[in-house]
Amino acid sequence: MTVTTAPAFGDTRHFPAEHPRVNYGRIGVLLVNLGTPEATDYWSMRRYLKEFLSDTRVIETNRALWWVILNGIILTVRPGPKGRDYETIWNKERNEGPLKTITRGQSEKLGAMIADRDPRIVVDWAMRYGKPPIAERLDALQKQGCERILIVPMYPQYAAATSATVCDKAFDALKKMRWQPFIRIAPNWHDDPVYIDALATSLEGHLKGLDFEPEVILASYHGVPKSYLMKGDPYHCQCLKTTRLLRDRLGMSEEKLRTTFQSRFGNEEWLQPYTDKTVEALARGGVKRIAVLNPGFTADCLETLEEIGGENAEIFHLHGGEKFAAIPCLNDTDEGMRVIENVVRRELSGWIAA
Numbered sequence: 001m002t003v004t005t006a007p008a009f010g011d012t013r014h015f016p017a018e019h020p021r022v023n024y025g026r027i028g029v030l031l032v033n034l035g036t037p038e039a040t041d042y043w044s045m046r047r048y049l050k051e052f053l054s055d056t057r058v059i060e061t062n063r064a065l066w067w068v069i070l071n072g073i074i075l076t077v078r079p080g081p082k083g084r085d086y087e088t089i090w091n092k093e094r095n096e097g098p099l100k101t102i103t104r105g106q107s108e109k110l111g112a113m114i115a116d117r118d119p120r121i122v123v124d125w126a127m128r129y130g131k132p133p134i135a136e137r138l139d140a141l142q143k144q145g146c147e148r149i150l151i152v153p154m155y156p157q158y159a160a161a162t163s164a165t166v167c168d169k170a171f172d173a174l175k176k177m178r179w180q181p182f183i184r185i186a187p188n189w190h191d192d193p194v195y196i197d198a199l200a201t202s203l204e205g206h207l208k209g210l211d212f213e214p215e216v217i218l219a220s221y222h223g224v225p226k227s228y229l230m231k232g233d234p235y236h237c238q239c240l241k242t243t244r245l246l247r248d249r250l251g252m253s254e255e256k257l258r259t260t261f262q263s264r265f266g267n268e269e270w271l272q273p274y275t276d277k278t279v280e281a282l283a284r285g286g287v288k289r290i291a292v293l294n295p296g297f298t299a300d301c302l303e304t305l306e307e308i309g310g311e312n313a314e315i316f317h318l319h320g321g322e323k324f325a326a327i328p329c330l331n332d333t334d335e336g337m338r339v340i341e342n343v344v345r346r347e348l349s350g351w352i353a354a
């Protein structure tokens, strides 16, 4: 049969009967965040931590030595207490971590926001560790006819331990595909004016809702070992730039809005100043009121809700601080969605009409 006009997506009328049915003509967008355990019990926590901490992009320590430390100590000692931490933030209604609930929400809202733009676009989401895995969602997008897929690592600042490992995993999956979709990777957006504006609007809104004015505001980012910076990872500089642009946008001084790094792991030196040590020093130094925001996290999770809203609030109060506010992440709020939509629309250019 001769095809005279381009078929609509999924239109298989022109396939000879003996050909397999193949969908085509669609464009996929895959939001990928870090991942979260499936449950808070010891074995679920252990499975999650094992997958996460076996990633050579996350832990760059000598393989043989790390295998002994991971299997001999960490996977025995850490799952129990960390599972109890997850319990405190768990979404009981959906029986999942908040990172998953929020990422799903972002994907659904983005789908609705760009459907009007081009009906060929399909939006989906995946997790680098745990479920749903990247390979499964890439496969599902391809089965729906996505010949082109934009992968969006959900990190405003690039780090090999986060953004690059998403790409590694996606390309591992592509290696097994006969008809590979064409792939684009969305770049990080640490200095995008839409992102800086969203952070500023969100922060101003939350500050207005407080019954106090913070003397100091910490922009706390997830840390990485200092050695990663020395090997050329741009993460540290991108975090500092985000805070600087936010400070400029809000007209705040360097004393008032400061960068810190949290979630230190192991004995190596990580990026400094450390959030917990800064919170303690501020309280000890007589500062009574602080707020902490997490510009590097696109979704609230253990590290923001429990570590900042729980642990660090406790440290502050324990050392004489009085008022502590943990500012929520952008999540799937209007401001947060504006940031994601802006990145996605820009990176789809050339694939969809301007």
Ligand SMILES: C=CC1=C(C)c2cc3[nH]c(cc4nc(cc5[nH]c(cc1n2)c(C)c5CCC(=O)O)C(CCC(=O)O)=C4C)c(C)c3C=C
Pocket (backbone or CB within 6 Å): 034, 035, 036, 037, 049, 052, 053, 058, 059, 078, 082, 097, 099, 155, 159, 161, 162, 222, 223, 224, 225, 235, 263, 265, 296, 297, 300, 301, 302, 303
């Ligand atoms: C040990 C090495 C780790 C590096 C390097 C690291 C970098 C890094 N992580 C995030 C974002 C998140 N990390 C989260 C949890 C988490 N991170 C580590 C370790 C490293 N992270 C561990 C072991 C854990 C699990 C909890 C624990 O055992 O302490 C999360 C939260 C996930 C959730 O389910 O809520 C996020 C998000 C970034 C952005 C980053 C480097 C830039």
Ligand SMILES: [Fe+2]
Pocket (backbone or CB within 6 Å): 222, 263
């Ligand atoms: Fe982490």
Ligand SMILES: [Fe+2]
Pocket (backbone or CB within 6 Å): 236, 237, 238, 240
């Ligand atoms: Fe730097």
